[in-house]
Each structure stands twice: as structure tokens, then as C-alpha cells.
Amino acid sequence: MKRKSSLPIDVIEHDGFHYATLDFADASSEIPKGMAPVQVGFAQRAYLRVPEEWEIAPEDAGVVDVLTRYAWGGANCIIFANGEAFHTGLRGGLRGTRKGSGMLASACPASGKEHKPTKAAGDARIMIRTRAVRIIDAAEAHSEAIVGNLWKKRRFTDFTIVCQGQEVPCHRAVLAAGSPVFEAALTGSMREASEGRLEIKGAEPGVAEGMLSFLYTGRLQEGGREPAHLASLLELGDRYDVRSLVLACAEPLLDGITPGTVVAVTRALRRIKDNPEAEKLWAELQKRLREDEALLATISEAV
Numbered sequence: 001m002k003r004k005s006s007l008p009i010d011v012i013e014h015d016g017f018h019y020a021t022l023d024f025a026d027a028s029s030e031i032p033k034g035m036a037p038v039q040v041g042f043a044q045r046a047y048l049r050v051p052e053e054w055e056i057a058p059e060d061a062g063v064v065d066v067l068t069r070y071a072w073g074g075a076n077c078i079i080f081a082n083g084e085a086f087h088t089g090l091r092g093g094l095r096g097t098r099k100g101s102g103m104l105a106s107a108c109p110a111s112g113k114e115h116k117p118t119k120a121a122g123d124a125r126i127m128i129r130t131r132a133v134r135i136i137d138a139a140e141a142h143s144e145a146i147v148g149n150l151w152k153k154r155r156f157t158d159f160t161i162v163c164q165g166q167e168v169p170c171h172r173a174v175l176a177a178g179s180p181v182f183e184a185a186l187t188g189s190m191r192e193a194s195e196g197r198l199e200i201k202g203a204e205p206g207v208a209e210g211m212l213s214f215l216y217t218g219r220l221q222e223g224g225r226e227p228a229h230l231a232s233l234l235e236l237g238d239r240y241d242v243r244s245l246v247l248a249c250a251e252p253l254l255d256g257i258t259p260g261t262v263v264a265v266t267r268a269l270r271r272i273k274d275n276p277e278a279e280k281l282w283a284e285l286q287k288r289l290r291e292d293e294a295l296l297a298t299i300s301e302a303v
Contacts, residue, residue, distance in 0.1 A: 062255060163208035207232045
């Protein structure tokens with residue numbers, strides 16, 4: 001399970017890190033709640049220390065794109081470790097564009113180094129980050145190890161998945177538990193159930209193996225995060241109704257969505273948009289479509 005933060009707000013998780021502002025302003029509301037009077041408003045005015053195990057977030061194009069979608073307590077821009085400031089979604093069409101450089105002020109009192117936005121930054125806040133840590137209890141760790149070994153060692157298998165002539169030995173119980181489509185094929189009088197084989201068509205062997213690996217481990221394979229591969233994996237996960245795989249692929253694809261991936265992402269998320277875990281991704285997709293005419297045009301042509 002994920003570590004529960006003791007902070008007064010929800011942080012934004014992206015690519016293995018939790019992101020927040022140095023004064024921990026609410027990412028979505030106009031005014032941060034529960035803050036000291038010196039911190040209430042649309043900007044951080046006082047010098048503040050970076051909390052233990054956090055650091056001022058470095059600038060990265062992908063991170064800037066994600067974090068500038070949020071209001072951060074009503075700030076017009078957010079500042080990174082190199083002093084660069086970028087406009088937030090409150091600035092409409094300017095979102096994600098550079099406001100300026102040298103926007104980070106630092107001081108070194110006896111208590112340690114502190115930071116605040118410069119006056120030139122205006123209504124701004126400083127971004128900080130910490131690694132997203134998963135705390136796994138003994139029972140969960142034991143279960144993960146057992147199922148992970150089923151995939152790695154492939155012993156005592158009783159079923160075969162075939163894709164373009166390549167065979168992958170599997171366990172019926174795992175397939176049925178992970179996919180309603182597999183479950184239907186493995187029960188009753190279905191031909192696949194009696195033959196002990198099922199062919200996956202219209203997919204590359206590497207994509208099919210990626211889905212099977214996810215059914216066992218609940219994780220995307222290492223090195224399998226290229227947009228084209230994720231898009232194909234998302235489509236296959238959608239076809240076999242592996243909703244957790246669709247969500248796992250959709251989140252990174254949304255961060256860098258293109259006309260080449262938007263149709264697959266939209267089709268897959270539309271089917272599960274009422275799932276509580278998919279609601280935020282669906283809302284974010286709608287927002288991206290409204291903001292990007294090329295994406296919207298691609299969807300319109302595909303309808």
C-alpha cells in the first residue's frame with residue numbers, strides 16, 4: 001500500500017515522485033486551507049525551509065507540463081530549483097510557458113537555508129518533491145513473491161497463450177483471475193478450455209507478453225514504457241478487460257499524449273470512465289482535448 005502522507009493536503013504523484021509547493025498549498029483550490037496567516041494568499045511571501053526528505057524540484061519538460069495544470073492555491077506561476085518560473089493553468093493559454101529566470105530567493109539564517117519567490121515572480125510558489133515510497137507489509141510481500149515466481153519460473157503451467165507462433169506457458173487460475181475475457185474462454189464448453197490453448201490475434205508478441213506479465217505482477221515490464229508500446233498494451237488490455245492495465249498505461253500516455261495515441265487512450269478510458277480510479281484520468285483527458293485543437297480534430301475524425 002502507498003504511504004499515507006502526514007501533510008495537510010494531497011500531493012501530486014508523477015513518475016516516482018510526490019510534488020507539492022514549499023508552503024503546501026492545495027493543488028486544486030483557490031486558497032490553501034489550514035495554513036499559517038503568513039502563508040495564506042496567492043503566493044508564498046515568507047522564507048521557508050525545505051522539509052526533511054524533500055528537495056526543490058528540478059526543471060524538467062515533462063514535470064513542467066504536468067504541474068502547471070494545477071492552481072496551487074491560486075498561484076499564477078511555479079518556480080523550480082534553477083530559478084525558472086512557469087505559468088500555471090490560471091493563465092489560460094499561457095499555461096506551461098516560461099515567465100522568467102532568477103525567480104528563486106534564498107537566505108541562510110542560523111536555522112538553515114530558506115527560500116521564497118522573488119518579488120518579480122509575483123503570485124508564485126516554489127515546487128518541491130520527494131520520492132514516492134511504497135510500504136509493503138509482510139503478507140503483501142509474501143503474496144507478491146509467490147505470484148512473481150509463478151511468472152518467472154513458469155513451473156506447473158496448465159495453459160498456453162499463442163501470439164504469432166510464439167508460445168507462452170501460463171496458469172489458468174492467474175489468467176481467469178486477471179481477465180474476465182480469459183475467464184469466459186476458460187470455463188464451460190469453450191474450445192480454448194478443452195484444447196488448453198488460446199491465440200491472441202492482432203498484437204505483437206512483445207505486447208502480448210507484456211499483458212501476461214502484468215497479470216502476474218501488477219507492474220509494467222522494465223523497458224516497456226515507450227509511447228507506441230504503451231498504446232498497443234493499452235489497446236490489448238482494453239480488449240481483454242484488464243482495467244488495471246488500462247489505467248497503468250493511460251496515466252503515462254496522458255502525460256505525453258499525441259494525435260497518434262489519443263484515439264486508443266480515449267476509447268479505452270471511455271469504457272471505464274465511471275470507475276472511481278479512472279474518473280480523474282477521464283477528466284484530465286477531456287481537459288487536454290479542449291486545450292489542443294490537433295487532438296480534438298483527431299478524435300472527431302475517428303468518430
